[in-house]
Amino acid sequence: MLSLPPSARIYICHQAVDMRKSFDGLAAASSQLLAQSPASGHFFVFLNARRTLIKILNWDGDGYTIWSKRLEQGQFNLPKAVGDRLLLDLRDLHAMLDGVKPGAYYKRFSKKV
Secondary structure, X not given: OOOOOOOOOEEEEOOOOOOOOOHHHHHHHHHHOOOOOHHHOOEEEEEOOOOOEEEEEEEOOOOEXXXXXXXXXXXXXXXOOOOOEEEEXXXXXXXXXXXXXXXXXXXXXXXXX
């Protein structure tokens, strides 16, 4: 499982990205599609058009890291977007990676979503 610091900012791109891209291509996509600096230390989430492959790009201080996951069946469920850029929290990212649909979980003692 992917472990991120609790203070990490996670940006998800709702536009499909060519998954043949690696470090430089995803860094360019984070600056062009998300209008964020790829060397900021934030995490950038990209998916392919079929939503079966996910890549997460991060600058860790001395170089880029990429984490990827491919589903054999099913699709990643995305939260609803406002525009092209969306900021996720760590819980939403873990839920998405674990296959939980957005809005299917809620905090204890809160209204159901």
